[in-house]
Structure formats: C-alpha cells, structure tokens
Amino acid sequence: MSYLVLFDTDRIQDYVFATQKLRAMRGGSFLLERLNRETRETIMARGGQVIYVGGGAGAARFEDKTSALNFCCALEAEYRKETIIAGITTCIAEQTAGESFKDWLERAEKGLRRRKDAKDRSIPLVNNPYAKVCEFCGRLPAEGDPVKNKYICMACKIQWDMGMNYKHSLIYKAIEEKFAFTSITWPESLEDIGQASDPEGYIGLIYADGNRMGQRRQDELKRCQDTEVEEKYWQFSECVDKATRWAMVDAVTELLGQPVANKPYPVQFFITGGDDMLAAVPAQQAVPIALKFGELFEQYYKVGRPEEDVGESFAGMGQDASVAMGAALAKQNYPLHSLINTARQLQKSAKQLAWKVWKETGKDVSTIDFLATSSSLLKPIQEQRAEELAYDQLRLTQRPYAIDDAGKLVELIRGLKSSGFPQNKVNDLWRPLYRGRLAACLDFLVLLSRLSDRGGDSPQQALAEVAKEFNLSPFPWRLTPDFHYITPLLDLAELYDFINL
Numbered sequence: 001m002s003y004l005v006l007f008d009t010d011r012i013q014d015y016v017f018a019t020q021k022l023r024a025m026r027g028g029s030f031l032l033e034r035l036n037r038e039t040r041e042t043i044m045a046r047g048g049q050v051i052y053v054g055g056g057a058g059a060a061r062f063e064d065k066t067s068a069l070n071f072c073c074a075l076e077a078e079y080r081k082e083t084i085i086a087g088i089t090t091c092i093a094e095q096t097a098g099e100s101f102k103d104w105l106e107r108a109e110k111g112l113r114r115r116k117d118a119k120d121r122s123i124p125l126v127n128n129p130y131a132k133v134c135e136f137c138g139r140l141p142a143e144g145d146p147v148k149n150k151y152i153c154m155a156c157k158i159q160w161d162m163g164m165n166y167k168h169s170l171i172y173k174a175i176e177e178k179f180a181f182t183s184i185t186w187p188e189s190l191e192d193i194g195q196a197s198d199p200e201g202y203i204g205l206i207y208a209d210g211n212r213m214g215q216r217r218q219d220e221l222k223r224c225q226d227t228e229v230e231e232k233y234w235q236f237s238e239c240v241d242k243a244t245r246w247a248m249v250d251a252v253t254e255l256l257g258q259p260v261a262n263k264p265y266p267v268q269f270f271i272t273g274g275d276d277m278l279a280a281v282p283a284q285q286a287v288p289i290a291l292k293f294g295e296l297f298e299q300y301y302k303v304g305r306p307e308e309d310v311g312e313s314f315a316g317m318g319q320d321a322s323v324a325m326g327a328a329l330a331k332q333n334y335p336l337h338s339l340i341n342t343a344r345q346l347q348k349s350a351k352q353l354a355w356k357v358w359k360e361t362g363k364d365v366s367t368i369d370f371l372a373t374s375s376s377l378l379k380p381i382q383e384q385r386a387e388e389l390a391y392d393q394l395r396l397t398q399r400p401y402a403i404d405d406a407g408k409l410v411e412l413i414r415g416l417k418s419s420g421f422p423q424n425k426v427n428d429l430w431r432p433l434y435r436g437r438l439a440a441c442l443d444f445l446v447l448l449s450r451l452s453d454r455g456g457d458s459p460q461q462a463l464a465e466v467a468k469e470f471n472l473s474p475f476p477w478r479l480t481p482d483f484h485y486i487t488p489l490l491d492l493a494e495l496y497d498f499i500n501l
C-alpha cells in the first residue's frame with residue numbers, strides 16, 4: 001500500500017511578523033525556508049520518496065504506514081522545536097484500490113485543509129502576573145538571558161539568532177550568483193536601504209501574491225491525463241516558486257544595478273515562499289521594481305526562464321498567470337509593522353481589481369496599488385479613500401491600476417520631469433481637484449497656458465500627454481461607465497517625488 005503525505009507550514013506571516021525587529025523577521029523567514037529545504041532529507045531518511053518540497057509546503061510518498069507516521073511526527077516536532085509558534089500541519093492518505101493519483105491527491109488535500117482548520121489558531125498570551133512579557137513580540141513569556149538588554153521569548157530569540165544567517169536564503173544567493181564577479185554587502189537595517197533612496201531616508205515595501213493560484217493548480221491537474229498528474233503537480237509548485245523568486249531577483253538586479261563597493265545592496269526580503277513575496281527597497285525603486293516583477297512573473301510562469309540568462313533556467317506552464325501587488329512608501333523610521341500592514345491592504349485592493357477584470361473578461365491582469373504615506377492608516381484604505389478622495393460625483397484616484405496603466409503613469413512622470421516641469425507646480429497637479437469639477441477644469445487650463453511650450457518636449461506638451469494617455473476630457477477628468485468623473489492626476493502627484501529619471 002502507498003501513503004501520500006502532504007504538509008504545509010502554519011501561519012507563516014503571523015510567525016515572521018510576530019516580532020517587531022527587522023533582524024528577527026528576516027531570521028524567521030530564513031528559518032522557515034531552511035526547515036522546508038531540510039524536509040527533503042527528512043523524507044528520504046525516513047524511507048519516503050519526495051514528490052515535491054518548496055514554498056513552505058510539500059508532498060511525499062511512503063510505502064508503509066509506520067514510516068509515514070514517523071515522518072509526520074518528526075516533522076511536526078522539528079517545527080515546534082525550532083519555531084515554537086509556527087508549526088506545520090501534516091496529513092496522511094492511504095491509496096485505495098484502483099484510485100488515480102488525482103483522486104488520491106484531492107482526498108489528501110481535503111484532509112490537510114480539515115486538519116489545518118481544526119488547529120487552534122490563537123497564540124498563547126501571558127497571563128501570569130509574575131512572568132515578564134517578551135519585549136519583541138509582546139505575546140510570549142520572556143526566557144533566558146536578555147538580548148541587547150531586552151527580555152525576549154524563546155521564539156523571538158531563535159528568530160533573532162537566525163537573523164545573522166539570512167544571507168544564506170535562496171533569494172540572496174541568487175542575487176550573489178548574478179553578481180559573481182564582485183562581493184555584496186547586505187543591509188543590516190532599513191536605514192541602510194533608506195540611504196540609497198532619492199529622496200533620501202525613504203523606503204518602499206512591495207508585497208506581492210499570485211492571483212487564484214489554487215484554482216490554477218486545479219485547472220492544470222484537470223487538464224492532464226491520470227498518468228501525468230503527479231509530474232504536473234510538482235512542475236506547477238516548482239514553477240510558481242521559481243517564477244516568483246527569479247522574477248524578483250531579475251527585477252531587483254535590473255533596477256538597482258550592480259553593487260557599489262563598500263555600500264550595502266539596498267534590498268531586504270521578508271517572505272519569499274511559494275507565490276508570496278515581501279521586499280523592502282529604496283522608495284523611488286519600489287513601483288518600478290514591482291512593475292518589472294509583475295511583467296517577469298507573467299513571462300516566467302508562461303514560458304519559463306531562458307537558459308542564456310545567468311542563474312536558474314526552468315520551463316513555464318504554457319498558461320497565463322498574474323500577480324497582485326501593493327507598494328507602500330514611507331520614511332525609513334516609519335513603524336515597520338504598520339507599513340507591512342499597509343502594503344498588505346494595498347495588495348488586497350490590487351487583488352480585487354485583478355479579480356474583477358478576470359470575472360468580466362476572463363483575462364489575467366497583474367495589478368498594483370500604491371500609497372505614499374506620512375501618517376499611520378487609522379482606517380482601512382478603501383474607507384479612507386472614500387472619505388478623502390471622493391466627493392460629489394468625483395473620484396480623485398484611479399488606484400488600483402493594471403500594471404500597464406501604472407507603467408504609463410510612471411513614464412508620464414518621467415516625461416514631466418525631463419521636460420523641466422517646475423517642481424513648485426507639482427502641488428498644482430492635485431490641489432484644483434478639490435475645488436469641484438468645473439473649477440478644476442478651469443484651473444488646469446490656466447496651468448497649461450502658463451507652462452512653457454518651447455522646445456520639442458516642453459512641460460506643456462508633457463502635461464498634455466497625460467491627458468492624451470488617460471483619455472482625460474475635459475482635462476483633468478474622464479467619465480466612467482457609472483457616471484463618475486475620475487482622474488489620475490492626484491496619483492501622479494503622490495508618486496511624483498518617488499519616480500526618478
């Protein structure tokens with residue numbers, strides 16, 4: 001009899017972001033990656049056969065029940081020991097007589113989901129008045145000697161120690177491989193990243209997640225013959241994992257360029273498993289890197305990564321896929337937790353657009369939402385926008401954007417900058433929008449007439465180009481099918497300082 005074992009890491013993000021410290025976060029992220037990679041050996045050591053391991057999850061086949069059970073116990077114990085709070089869920093399914101791999105897999109997946117849902121999701125809080133609460137996560141009792149004069153819990157201590165080794169993570173290794181001719185210094189803090197920013201002192205967090213990946217896998221398996229299902233299953237998981245990682249590596253290295261001697265290479269990754277990605281980069285690179293990432297992910301998922309490129313090559317799935325991204329830009333000392341939360345909300349907003357387009361047209365479109373923020377979000381983003389960026393029948397933002405439109409916005413900003421559009425007029429790009437529809441039209445006419453029209457690419461032409469590209473008529477509005485007037489001008493102004501030539 002054969003036994004199929006599926007496993008999946010629990011609460012990856014809760015675990016990685018439980019701590020408040022950057023170093024501990026990347027340590028946690030690396031620890032999960034390392035544990036996942038080591039699972040391959042654990043499977044083989046217990047007499048199993050690896051079907052797939054990657055992105056915090058995996059599958060294996062065992063020929064006897066005891067080995068399968070032993071493996072599951074060993075794996076769960078290892079995760080408990082190393083992470084204290086993250087854990088992993090396993091599920092064993094025995095193949096019934098004559099059952100196809102497809103049905104077997106489906107049954108195992110249902111079992112895994114049931115087991116995951118049944119798990120207690122709460123992380124214990126300290127309620128003993130004599131115990132000191134961990135100063136990193138504020139949740140577990142502090143133990144052992146203080147770290148940097150702070151009393152911290154076992155889970156945070158391991159994450160913190162692991163933070164030293166994060167450079168061994170696959171994604172950092174991949175970047176080092178691309179720049180094999182030189183050595184790279186990695187940043188130790190967000191300040192190291194902010195220093196590389198222009199304007200200085202700002203960082204951008206990019207949060208990306210594939211759209212409808214579960215559904216996509218189902219479709220892939222449905223399409224193939226019974227005999228091909230097992231192969232397709234690991235091909236899919238591997239393709240998603242590699243397409244995500246390499247799209248980010250290639251986007252980052254293309255836009256950040258080669259490492260500069262004695263300066264940290266300004267990027268940090270927090271989540272890099274499966275189709276999830278969370279990275280911090282200098283603010284002015286966040287949106288361009290995200291857009292490049294979206295474009296490359298679509299390409300790599302469909303046709304794979306070419307052999308002639310430095311790094312790993314792999315085959316694509318021959319189908320379309322897309323990602324939804326959030327980019328949150330803020331000062332480097334902005335509370336990291338709030339910024340991560342903002343980036344996730346932006347990603348959700350982008351995902352809704354991707355979903356809507358897919359439902360209406362059946363097309364896969366990668367999308368992005370962004371926000372340059374100086375204060376903490378007090379309300380959910382959509383609520384805040386409904387209050388601040390909409391009145392009467394006017395909508396002062398086009399966010400979220402399909403990546404093609406966001407790319408247009410970036411190019412239009414570059415067009416304005418290279419035309420010599422006066423910096424002191426940037427506020428005039430959004431202020432009139434609050435004066436009502438007609439008054440705004442007049443204000444923009446005045447603005448246009450006062451801008452220089454001399455030269456091939458004059459400021460006046462660059463602004464007129466914005467109207468043309470987004471079909472704004474009468475400038476700065478466009479009438480939507482549901483009879484609202486919408487404009488990208490405020491989005492453009494918000495992003496203006498964070499896009500460089």
Ligand SMILES: [Zn+2]
Nearest residue numbers: 134137153156
């Ligand atoms: Zn803690």
